Amino acid sequence: MTARESRGPIVGLAAHLILMLALAATTGVSAAGWLAGTAYAVILAGSLGAGMHRTGMRALGPANAVTLGRATLVGGVTALVVTSFEAPVPLPVLVTLIGVALALDGVDGQVARRTNSTTQLGARFDMEVDAFLILVLSVFVAGTFGWWTIAIGAFRYVFVAASWAWPWLNAALPPKFSRKVVAAVQGVVLVVATASLLPDALALTAVAGALVSLVWSFGRDVLWLRDQEQKRRFAEARAEVVARRSVTVPRQRPRPAPVNV
Template sequence: MTRLMQPLGATSPSGAWMRLLWLAVPLGVLCAALAARLAPSGAAVSVGLFVAVTALAAALMRRRYAHPRLGLCNTVTLTRAALACALVAPLAGGGFATTHSAIDARWLSVIIATVALAMDGLDGWLARRSGLSSAFGARFDMEVDAALGLILSLLVVASGTVGIWVLALGTMRYAYVLAGLFLPWLNAPLPERFRRKALCVVQIGALIVLLIPGLGALGATLIATSATLALAGSFGADILWLARRRRT
């Protein structure tokens, strides 16, 4: 979940970004082990993606994170990033049909995604409790949430449970960001709303349920449609609020 936003800090004074890089070593091993279990042919892509994510996070932390400690909050967020990257393996390996056991791979994907979802909110709570809230941490957390949603929506399509239209559930946030490039008023700050945090959980939770083997077509369609409409309504409410603020 989104943490308390603070002004961007100066260069990390005590090398917290270096500790992030050291932390990435065991988490990279975890990512590789899970990815190999999901789809051996796609494990290298998962690990490479995690390396890229870690390098980018460390670079941004070095410039924009002013706290002296890495903290458990950023440890949790990077762990969630490792889990999300592991889920890319079936996509890079050609889908669930190419794995040794498609059913087992889907169940493992459900477990990994559930753990990542269960850890969501923990990083923000830890940041506030330890006094390590930062704009970097909030953005890192938000981007991991968005990436997890995108990856899960692609996995749902690969599983054949729901049609390609379910990608709307995983790409809505990216479409909003893209629209902001052409409509700068969409980039104005929004007031804090519990609704966004709740719907993030609904979005990820719905995608996890859609990955469960044996889910009927009717039930899957209802779940996907309901979650997509709810998320679209949330984005619509924010866009309407920004549009009204722009006019006044």
């Protein structure tokens, strides 16, 4: 996992294929599941390799290796979820993969801090794996509660797409503990709903509450970013006015009057 740049993502791809073979031998994976899982793994390896090349990283490092392990498990979850569209899948296996992936979510951050190997690529990698797992789980529970649950997983991607039209959405947000709580709630609620640990009515209420909390969190952040953008534009306009007022036209010196001789 901590091999050279050209080998790190390939090792992750090989680990994913091994996991797929194990799932196929024990639980059964449909052709569509194989295709979805393999496409995910190939895109993951390509994106990670491109990110390492862009940032000049020669090796994944211990923290990114843990994240890559989580990403491999998410690939297995993806294959099982797609397979569930055609035939039932064993929930204990699915929930185990999800549970381990979520448990490791706190490990890679700790490893990064303790080994002083925190990087922007690692933070982005971790965030993308989390976001995709939430999306896959929201698709799975949609089979029970309706396709509206996909909004939970799609929120982040809609936000990214909106930032292409409104670049001010890419501005840095201040750290908020509530944002972390809301993100954690999404994972917990979706896992509970996936595992059918609660009666359907109670699980439906929990999933709906998770969506409401997500709307509140994203809405608050968008309003804050819009307010900051308006302040920035006002400051720029004011600075431009001040700059124009400070420009003075140089006065010509009066010519001395002619002296009569």
